[in-house]
Amino acid sequence: MKKNKGIETSYSIPMIRALxxxxxxxxxIYNDPFAEKILSGFNKYFVKLLHVPFVHxxxxxxxxxxxxxxLGYFFCRFRYYDDVIKLCLQKNDIDVIVNMGxxxxxxxxxxxxLDKLHYYEIDxxxxxxxxxxxxxxxxxxxxxxxxxxxxxxxxQSIENVLQKAGYxxxxxxxxxxxxVSAYLTKETNDTIFxxxxxxxxxxxxxxxxxxxxxMNGKNLSHKTLKLLYERIxxxxxxxxxxxxxxxxxxxxxxxxxxxxxxxxxxxELKERYIHPLDLKMDVAEVERxxxxxxx
Numbered sequence: 001m002k003k004n005k006g007i008e009t010s011y012s013i014p015m016i017r018a019l020x021x022x023x024x025x026x027x028x029i030y031n032d033p034f035a036e037k038i039l040s041g042f043n044k045y046f047v048k049l050l051h052v053p054f055v056h057x058x059x060x061x062x063x064x065x066x067x068x069x070x071l072g073y074f075f076c077r078f079r080y081y082d083d084v085i086k087l088c089l090q091k092n093d094i095d096v097i098v099n100m101g102x103x104x105x106x107x108x109x110x111x112x113x114l115d116k117l118h119y120y121e122i123d124x125x126x127x128x129x130x131x132x133x134x135x136x137x138x139x140x141x142x143x144x145x146x147x148x149x150x151x152x153x154x155x156q157s158i159e160n161v162l163q164k165a166g167y168x169x170x171x172x173x174x175x176x177x178x179x180v181s182a183y184l185t186k187e188t189n190d191t192i193f194x195x196x197x198x199x200x201x202x203x204x205x206x207x208x209x210x211x212x213x214x215m216n217g218k219n220l221s222h223k224t225l226k227l228l229y230e231r232i233x234x235x236x237x238x239x240x241x242x243x244x245x246x247x248x249x250x251x252x253x254x255x256x257x258x259x260x261x262x263x264x265x266x267x268e269l270k271e272r273y274i275h276p277l278d279l280k281m282d283v284a285e286v287e288r289x290x291x292x293x294x295x
Contacts, residue, residue, distance in 0.1 A: 030079040034106035038134040069284030076269035095171040101180035125150040177207035197256035208287040215243035224284040
């Protein structure tokens with residue numbers, strides 16, 4: 001049976017999150033106390049080795065030398081989504097959160113205040129099953145403010161699946177779509193944006209996307225992007241299906257009555273999260289990020 005690379009990728013993210021948590025507190029870009037707790041197998045053993053400062057330094061230096069900007073991209077990505085959620089909570093802007101393609105994300109369990117909202121975690125049945133098992137081992141029992149929803153995005157209607165799960169589109173919603181769009185077809189992407197557009201006015205949508213330049217192998221000046229492109233197009237280790245034109249995506253969103261609040265990339269992420277901590281770390285533009293609002 002052909003493996004689903006998108007699903008496999010979701011399992012590896014907690015290891016990267018756990019690695020970032022092993023930096024000194026004054027050098028951490030984000031805080032995720034659950035990342036290491038849900039690890040298993042080789043990943044769990046590997047991260048235990050990284051607790052040794054010397055080993056952590058050797059590994060992170062290796063990554064930064066060979067895949068410059070790769071860790072920086074992930075670390076900033078994690079923090080950006082955390083910040084969007086916290087700002088919505090601070091402003092009391094939303095009533096419910098829908099995380100589409102939640103993977104092993106543990107934000108509902110460590111971001112203060114999320115237990116006051118209803119939180120939908122949506123992903124492939126295999127991912128949801130694995131995640132619930134891991135969380136039961138860590139939490140003892142699953143929290144009642146989180147609803148776990150199984151879906152195959154390319155085969156099922158997210159609108160129908162969420163409706164059956166009890167989601168009310170009349171509530172002001174924060175939609176999270178973290179590094180998912182590139183793994184889906186153009187048609188499925190269009191369906192997702194159409195679904196989001198039906199949410200209550202003022203709902204927000206934060207997501208990341210691969211640029212068409214990257215998908216087509218253009219402007220790969222960053223060494224890490226060249227290596228990643230080779231994995232995708234030459235070795236076909238990752239199955240990416242869709243990208244957006246950077247200069248056209250905001251207009252594309254307007255077709256769905258979704259207006260852009262913020263559209264940023266590696267430069268802005270580096271200035272926002274890397275420079276203040278004086279980290280010797282680059283940020284590769286693996287994806288760009290958009291925070292938008294439903295009109």
